[in-house]
Amino acid sequence: MNNICQLCKKNNAEIKCVIVVDGVRTEKRVCQECARKAGIVEQNKMNRKRTRDIITRTDSENELFCPGCKLTYSLFLKTGLLGCSQCYSTFSAALTDILKGIHSASYHKGRGLGEENTFDVAQLKWKLSEAVRQEDFESAARLRDEIKLIEKESN
Amino acid sequence: MIEKSYPPNLPSWISDGGENFEVVISTEALYVRNLADRPFPNTLDREEREISRRQMTEILGRILPDYRFLETDRMEEQDRKYLAERGSLPEELLPRPQGTGLFLTEIENSWVALNTSDHLRFRFVMPGTDVETVYRKARDLEEKMEQSLPFAYSERFGFLTSRPTECGTGLMIGFIVHIPGIVYSNNFSKLRDSLLKAGLTLKPFADPSISSEGHLFWIRSAHTLGLDEEEILETSRDMIYELVEMEFKARDAIMSKARYQVEDKILRGIGILTHARMIARQEGYALANALRLDAAEGITLDAIDLISATELFLVGKPAHLTAIVGEGNQLQMDTNRAELFRDYLKIEG
Numbered sequence: 001m002n003n004i005c006q007l008c009k010k011n012n013a014e015i016k017c018v019i020v021v022d023g024v025r026t027e028k029r030v031c032q033e034c035a036r037k038a039g040i041v042e043q044n045k046m047n048r049k050r051t052r053d054i055i056t057r058t059d060s061e062n063e064l065f066c067p068g069c070k071l072t073y074s075l076f077l078k079t080g081l082l083g084c085s086q087c088y089s090t091f092s093a094a095l096t097d098i099l100k101g102i103h104s105a106s107y108h109k110g111r112g113l114g115e116e117n118t119f120d121v122a123q124l125k126w127k128l129s130e131a132v133r134q135e136d137f138e139s140a141a142r143l144r145d146e147i148k149l150i151e152k153e154s155n
Numbered sequence: 156m157i158e159k160s161y162p163p164n165l166p167s168w169i170s171d172g173g174e175n176f177e178v179v180i181s182t183e184a185l186y187v188r189n190l191a192d193r194p195f196p197n198t199l200d201r202e203e204r205e206i207s208r209r210q211m212t213e214i215l216g217r218i219l220p221d222y223r224f225l226e227t228d229r230m231e232e233q234d235r236k237y238l239a240e241r242g243s244l245p246e247e248l249l250p251r252p253q254g255t256g257l258f259l260t261e262i263e264n265s266w267v268a269l270n271t272s273d274h275l276r277f278r279f280v281m282p283g284t285d286v287e288t289v290y291r292k293a294r295d296l297e298e299k300m301e302q303s304l305p306f307a308y309s310e311r312f313g314f315l316t317s318r319p320t321e322c323g324t325g326l327m328i329g330f331i332v333h334i335p336g337i338v339y340s341n342n343f344s345k346l347r348d349s350l351l352k353a354g355l356t357l358k359p360f361a362d363p364s365i366s367s368e369g370h371l372f373w374i375r376s377a378h379t380l381g382l383d384e385e386e387i388l389e390t391s392r393d394m395i396y397e398l399v400e401m402e403f404k405a406r407d408a409i410m411s412k413a414r415y416q417v418e419d420k421i422l423r424g425i426g427i428l429t430h431a432r433m434i435a436r437q438e439g440y441a442l443a444n445a446l447r448l449d450a451a452e453g454i455t456l457d458a459i460d461l462i463s464a465t466e467l468f469l470v471g472k473p474a475h476l477t478a479i480v481g482e483g484n485q486l487q488m489d490t491n492r493a494e495l496f497r498d499y500l501k502i503e504g
Binding site: 068069071079080083084085088089095098102105106107108110111112113121122123125126129 | 198272302316
C-alpha cells in the first residue's frame with residue numbers, strides 16, 4: 001500500500017517529495033509520471049546534481065581550495081565569506097550559480113577602476129608605504145621617483 | 156570613554172531633519188572595497204590585520220583630514236556599543252574588533268571602517284530622502300581613496316568583496332523609514348513583497364530580538380551585481396518616493412476611518428509617559444512609535460516635536476541610556492528611561 005503513488009493511486013511510487021506550504025511540511029510518495037507532470041523531476045535532478053557536486057568538492061583531500069588564501073570551498077559555504085581576490089577565479093563555476101541566485105546576474109555592469117595611471121600610482125603609493133614601514137629606504141626613494149614621474153607625465 | 160551628556164549629543168542625521176522626514180529618517184550610501192593583491196581581512200590573523208590597519212591609516216589620515224581616527228580594539232565595549240546603536244560604527248566591529256579601525260566625522264554623517272570582513276567599508280548619511288547627496292559624497296570619498304589605494308577589481312565580477320552578496324559595484328543605498336500608516340492598515344506584507352521584487356531588503360530597526368510592534372525599519376538595496384550605479388540609484392529613488400506616497404495615503408486613510416483608535420493609542424502613550432515611573436525597552440519603542448506619528452501628523456496635544464520624537468528611538472537604547480544618565484541594573488535602567496522620556500515631553504505629568 002505504501003508503494004502506490006499518492007496522486008494517481010495506480011503506479012508504483014518511486015519518488016518521495018516534500019511539499020512546503022506556508023511553513024507546513026507534507027511528504028508525498030509519487031510515481032515517475034505524476035512527478036514529471038508536477039515538474040518535480042527536473043527540480044529533484046538539479047538538486048541531486050548540485051548536492052553531488054558539493055559533496056565531491058568537499059570530499060576529503062580532493063577538496064577545492066584557493067591557492068591565494070587556502071580557503072576551502074566547504075569553509076566558504078559555511079561562513080559565506082571569500083578570503084581573497086583569487087577566490088573569485090578559483091570558485092568561479094560555483095560562484096556563477098550563487099551570484100545568479102542572489103543578484104539574478106553574474107557579470108559586473110558599469111564603472112570600473114579609474115584610469116590605468118590612477119591604479120598604477122595607487123599601487124606604487126601602497127608599495128611605498130610598505131617600504132617605509134619596513135625601513136627599506138632605497139626602495140622607498142625609487143618608488144617615490146616613479147610616482148613623481150607618472151604624476152608629472154599625466155599632468 | 157564617552158562623556159556623559161545631557162541633553163544627549165546626537166548625530167546630525169537625526170537632529171537636523173530633512174525632506175520627507177515624517178516618513179524617511181535618513182538615507183545612506185555605503186561602499187565596500189578591498190585592496191588588490193592581498194587577502195581579505197577575514198583570513199588575516201590579528202598581527203597581519205594590525206599591520207594592514209597601520210598602513211591604511213597612514214594613507215587615509217592624509218586623505219581624510221576631517222575625520223578622527225578610532226582604534227576600535229582599544230575602545231571600551233560600552234563606547235563601541237554606543238556608536239553602533241547610532242549607526243556610527245558598523246555592527247561587525249562589535250564582537251571582533253582586533254586590528255580594526257574607524258574614521259568618523261565630528262557630526263557623524265560619515266565613517267570609514269577598516270578591516271571588517273573587508274578592508275574598507277565607508278558610508279555617508281543624510282537626514283530625509285536625499286539619494287543624490289549621499290551618493291555624491293560617498294563617491295567623492297571613493298575617488299579620493301582610489302588615488303592612493305589600489306582596489307581589488309575584476310572585469311567579470313567588478314569590485315571584489317568578501318561577501319558575494321556585495322560584489323560588483325559594491326554600492327548599497329539604505330534608508331531608515333517610519334511607517335506606522337502602512338503597518339496599521341495591514342499593508343506591511345504587501346510592501347515587503349514588493350520591495351523584495353524590486354531587489355531591496357527590509358529589517359526592523361530595533362533589536363530584532365525585541366518583538367515590539369515596530370514601525371521603524373531599515374531598507375537597503377540588495378543587488379550590487381548586474382546593475383550599474385545609476386540603475387541602483389534609480390531603483391532606490393523610485394522605491395523611496397513610492398513608499399513615502401504609500402505611507403501618507405495610509406495615514407490619511409486610517410485618520411479618516413479609525414481616528415479614535417489612533418488617538419486612543421497616542422493619548423494612552425502620553426498618559427503612560429507622563430505618569431509611569433518605569434519603562435522597559437520594548438515599551439519604550441512602542442511609545443516612541445506612537446509619539447512620532449503624533450508629532451508628524453499633529454494629531455493630538457502637540458506633546459513633542461518630530462525631531463525629539465525621533466530621538467526617543469535612540470536615547471532609550473541601553474548604551475545611550477547609560478551614556479546619558481549613567482550605569483545601573485535593569486530596574487534602574489527602566490526607571491532612568493521613564494525619567495528621560497518624561498523630560499522629552501512638553502507637557503507636565
